[in-house]
Amino acid sequence: MDYSQLLLFVTNVLFVVSLAWYLITNLQWYNYSLSRVITKHHKPWWHLFYFIFPFMVYYGMYSFGAAQFFAIYFYFAALPALFVWHKKLDKPLVLTWRVRRFLILVISLTLFQNFLCTIKDACEVYGVFMPLVVATLGSMMIEKFLFLAFMKEAKRKLEKMQDLKIVAITGSYGKTSIKNFIFQILKSHTKTYMTPRSVNTLGGIVKDINVDLPIDTRVYICEAGARVKGDIYQIAQLVHHHVAVVGKIGPAHIEYFKSIENIARTKLELIQSNNLEKAFVHVSATKEVHDKVEFFGESVKDLDSSLEGLNFKIELDGKDVAFETSVLGAFQAMNIEVAVKVALYLGMDIKDIQKAVKGLAAVEHRLQRIDAGGKIILDDGFNGNLDGMKEGVKLCSLHKGRKVIVTPGLVESTDELNLELIEAINEVFDIVIITGSLNAELFSKHIRVDKKIMLADKSKLTQTLSRSTASGDVILFANDAPNFI
Numbered sequence: 001m002d003y004s005q006l007l008l009f010v011t012n013v014l015f016v017v018s019l020a021w022y023l024i025t026n027l028q029w030y031n032y033s034l035s036r037v038i039t040k041h042h043k044p045w046w047h048l049f050y051f052i053f054p055f056m057v058y059y060g061m062y063s064f065g066a067a068q069f070f071a072i073y074f075y076f077a078a079l080p081a082l083f084v085w086h087k088k089l090d091k092p093l094v095l096t097w098r099v100r101r102f103l104i105l106v107i108s109l110t111l112f113q114n115f116l117c118t119i120k121d122a123c124e125v126y127g128v129f130m131p132l133v134v135a136t137l138g139s140m141m142i143e144k145f146l147f148l149a150f151m152k153e154a155k156r157k158l159e160k161m162q163d164l165k166i167v168a169i170t171g172s173y174g175k176t177s178i179k180n181f182i183f184q185i186l187k188s189h190t191k192t193y194m195t196p197r198s199v200n201t202l203g204g205i206v207k208d209i210n211v212d213l214p215i216d217t218r219v220y221i222c223e224a225g226a227r228v229k230g231d232i233y234q235i236a237q238l239v240h241h242h243v244a245v246v247g248k249i250g251p252a253h254i255e256y257f258k259s260i261e262n263i264a265r266t267k268l269e270l271i272q273s274n275n276l277e278k279a280f281v282h283v284s285a286t287k288e289v290h291d292k293v294e295f296f297g298e299s300v301k302d303l304d305s306s307l308e309g310l311n312f313k314i315e316l317d318g319k320d321v322a323f324e325t326s327v328l329g330a331f332q333a334m335n336i337e338v339a340v341k342v343a344l345y346l347g348m349d350i351k352d353i354q355k356a357v358k359g360l361a362a363v364e365h366r367l368q369r370i371d372a373g374g375k376i377i378l379d380d381g382f383n384g385n386l387d388g389m390k391e392g393v394k395l396c397s398l399h400k401g402r403k404v405i406v407t408p409g410l411v412e413s414t415d416e417l418n419l420e421l422i423e424a425i426n427e428v429f430d431i432v433i434i435t436g437s438l439n440a441e442l443f444s445k446h447i448r449v450d451k452k453i454m455l456a457d458k459s460k461l462t463q464t465l466s467r468s469t470a471s472g473d474v475i476l477f478a479n480d481a482p483n484f485i
Helices: 003-029 034-039 045-063 067-088 097-120 129-160 175-186 202-211 231-239 260-271 332-345 350-358 386-397 415-428 440-446 458-468
Strands: 165-170 192-194 219-223 243-246 278-282 293-296 300-306 309-316 319-325 368-372 375-380 403-407 431-435 451-455 474-478
Touching (some): 003 034, 003 045, 003 067, 003 097, 003 129, 045 067, 097 129, 129 202, 129 231, 165 231, 165 260, 175 192, 175 219, 175 243, 175 350, 219 231, 231 260, 243 260, 243 332, 260 278, 278 332, 293 332, 300 332, 300 386, 309 332, 319 332, 319 350, 332 350, 375 386, 386 403, 386 415, 386 474, 403 415, 415 440, 431 440, 431 458, 440 451, 451 458
Parallel strands (some): 165 219, 165 243, 192 219, 278 293, 375 474, 403 431, 403 474, 431 451
Antiparallel strands (some): 368 375
């Protein structure tokens, strides 16, 4: 192998790996669904620039007998561009074992192909398409086999924990908050564990059960999310929970489900558990009466919401019971309501529940108040629904000083709902900082405030806030879409 052939060999390997890196990064963002990467990607032009165009240049140069020039293009244009793209991501690739297996498979197949071509002198051009396709299909088959094995292991573990009570939670909005509130209330009563952060997919729950669920847990609280019909049912058939909570239903992720009715039907799949004893269902999900179903969402009374917290009453067994908490957001009273009802069902005393509610900590990035440098920061970065975002706006309206909002708008939603959010923003805020490009045109056209800042690059946000805000301001971070959206 002479120098020029060695250069082509190495360049091909690195080129295939660079395309594989781009591919697996996107697959990880979209829950390893190739169809979603192709049809639901929020920035499809990235595919053209970082995948399709380099692919075409590679075969184009070889077709015209200019293979030696591809190395110049790759090392001085394509690879640096991909490196810069990766460095600017606020959600870069996480090197999980699944990702490592995929990359090892890609590298192995590419090296094997290239060695065969070199030894037999049978290839005019080292292949790119074949290693990627075979590695992608092979990875899917390997992961499917491993997942089935892991799922059987998770089921066996749950079956061994005979004294375990499982609470499963879903809904369009508030499921992570409900999970956290139930956990915080119950943890003083019994050994309780919940799925971490926003883990709510079948794969995430399987891993959580196998790796992190303590064997002496008495109550396991599991969050269930969905993108398509059947997602919730699969989770229900894995955990076979005893208590189900179906939270408020709304147009979150409506681009996947197409209608509110489809969303409600999918969320109600949570009722299909062999071990179901009790289901707490928000009134927006269904009106159908069932002997195991107790509705919630209409029992909160005398609600007072401020920048200091909540005071309210819940009607329980015909009596109004008072609660207070430092948790922000009037909508959280409904989430606390169902958490209280779950705790009562699982045997907690009402006085202990009242004490626990008083000590509730805000859920991270969900109207979490942070006081810093004389500024009040309301971190609502993980709240992506209209009702929750409007509650953040309402809380800011109570502040006497200048009001600032940082938001990309609603994601996976409609222009109509974003316009409703814009109208609420126009009535309250002095400064609006729009991040990302998803809703930039709509917001730029309709926002009418003293100062409007369009920020395509979120890496400049800290600098922008430093220049534009001062002590005495309230700053609301409303939703936080990663920059691939």
